[in-house]
Amino acid sequence: VKIIIRIFDAESLSTSNALFTPCLLQLFGNGTAVLRKSDDDRAPQARFFPPLQEPMLLPGTFKNKVAFITGGGTGLGKGMTFTLSSLGAECVIASRNLDVLKATAEEISSQTGNKVHPVQCNVRDPDSVKATVDQMVNDVGLPDVVINNAAGNFISPSERLSANAWKAITDTVLNGTAYITLDIGKRLIAAQKGAAFLCITTIYADSGSGFVMPSASAKAGVEALCKSLVAEWGRYGLRFNIIQPGPIKTKGAFSRLDPTGKFEKLMIERIPVGRLGTVGEIANLAAYLCSDYASWVSGATIKIDGGEYSFMAGEFNSLSLVTKEQWDVMEAIIRQTKGS
Numbered sequence: 001v002k003i004i005i006r007i008f009d010a011e012s013l014s015t016s017n018a019l020f021t022p023c024l025l026q027l028f029g030n031g032t033a034v035l036r037k038s039d040d041d042r043a044p045q046a047r048f049f050p051p052l053q054e055p056m057l058l059p060g061t062f063k064n065k066v067a068f069i070t071g072g073g074t075g076l077g078k079g080m081t082f083t084l085s086s087l088g089a090e091c092v093i094a095s096r097n098l099d100v101l102k103a104t105a106e107e108i109s110s111q112t113g114n115k116v117h118p119v120q121c122n123v124r125d126p127d128s129v130k131a132t133v134d135q136m137v138n139d140v141g142l143p144d145v146v147i148n149n150a151a152g153n154f155i156s157p158s159e160r161l162s163a164n165a166w167k168a169i170t171d172t173v174l175n176g177t178a179y180i181t182l183d184i185g186k187r188l189i190a191a192q193k194g195a196a197f198l199c200i201t202t203i204y205a206d207s208g209s210g211f212v213m214p215s216a217s218a219k220a221g222v223e224a225l226c227k228s229l230v231a232e233w234g235r236y237g238l239r240f241n242i243i244q245p246g247p248i249k250t251k252g253a254f255s256r257l258d259p260t261g262k263f264e265k266l267m268i269e270r271i272p273v274g275r276l277g278t279v280g281e282i283a284n285l286a287a288y289l290c291s292d293y294a295s296w297v298s299g300a301t302i303k304i305d306g307g308e309y310s311f312m313a314g315e316f317n318s319l320s321l322v323t324k325e326q327w328d329v330m331e332a333i334i335r336q337t338k339g340s
């Protein structure tokens, strides 16, 4: 808990709901060596941008609603499950590791008082997806909310990737999202039941990115899938939105994308808000997009990255490193220049 508390400064803790704070610290922390925070884990301007993590919607927003979350046992999926559950949803969480799912389900339901159902599922396998959805329909009925969050990723030079490495990532991210969406979507259409779908992608779905080429390709595909269905399935009462998170310190992501812990400082240097994002911030945005408050929102792609994407895209943004004295010199040179 000591480690986790250091993530938040006094300012952000004091603005948190006192009742929620202890369980938030537990749920949104990960407590592993790879997540240990260093002393320089924030830039000074981060004090202006405290991460508020408690659920922001009205209690009961998801009362009588069923939410299905892939990868709901860990990281962002666990955070979204906690938030939806605390707002009244009955959640179904699905991934490969049933023990992890069971532990998360127990932890969350004991804190929110709402049932969380763990169901084993390998999203790469359409038969496993069908069995999972059968079980959900049998236990709690068709969902009102579907969050495609499960993913696989690791950094690697592309010339080191085998065909199976490509397949492991794209089968999980793109095919997994397609199997889940097609299976649940067909059943919702047949039952004439509306629902909100949400896909968790990444900021580099737009740009592509070296060293995570299969993930970038698959996430771009997921976005095309969502945007296609916005148009095609709106008439069936189905909405589709996308969240593109920037870096959030989860064990799953950082152990595979920053294995030595050396990249985190570089990330923070290029994030204008001066800090990494938090699980609770993603969970609040996800809850809003999946709630009836967002019933007119379909086809939205929302970056939540502290400005990192804009910083990386702007040709001259590194000039924020130039000192006042250096600007004086450069301005004098520029002013002396005549003609072209």
Ligand SMILES: CC/C=C\C/C=C\C=C\C(=O)SCCNC(=O)CCNC(=O)[C@H](O)C(C)(C)COP(=O)(O)OP(=O)(O)OC[C@H]1O[C@@H](n2cnc3c(N)ncnc32)[C@H](O)[C@@H]1OP(=O)(O)O
Pocket: 151, 152, 153, 154, 155, 156, 160, 161, 162, 163, 164, 165, 166, 168, 169, 202, 215, 246, 247, 248, 252, 253, 254, 256, 257, 258
């Ligand atoms: C720092 C954060 C900043 C920004 C974040 C932005 C985006 C983040 C996106 C994310 O998706 S983060 C979420 C990450 N979470 C996970 O990846 C969780 C699930 N991951 C896994 O289960 C594994 O890591 C997996 C993806 C490798 C799949 O495991 P599985 O057991 O099914 O596969 P295998 O171990 O059999 O491997 C398949 C295939 O890949 C090759 N391979 C595995 N690791 C590497 C590596 N590091 N480099 C190169 N190749 C690798 C492995 O050798 C297999 O190929 P072959 O059969 O040997 O040919």
Ligand SMILES: NC(=O)C1=CN([C@@H]2O[C@H](COP(=O)(O)OP(=O)(O)OC[C@H]3O[C@@H](n4cnc5c(N)ncnc54)[C@H](OP(=O)(O)O)[C@@H]3O)[C@@H](O)[C@H]2O)C=CC1
Pocket: 070, 071, 072, 073, 074, 075, 076, 077, 094, 095, 096, 097, 098, 100, 121, 122, 123, 124, 148, 149, 150, 151, 152, 153, 172, 176, 200, 201, 202, 203, 244, 245, 246, 247, 248, 249, 250, 251, 252, 253, 254
């Ligand atoms: N953390 C970050 O910085 C960022 C994360 N994201 C995205 O956020 C989402 C969550 O990532 P994060 O929480 O960080 O990482 P995690 O590794 O914690 O989450 C990935 C989840 O996917 C599940 N999963 C993986 N493979 C399968 C499979 N074949 N079938 C079913 N479930 C599977 C895992 O569970 P299990 O192993 O039990 O199957 C795990 O719960 C992902 O979509 C990721 O791409 C995007 C941008 C930034």
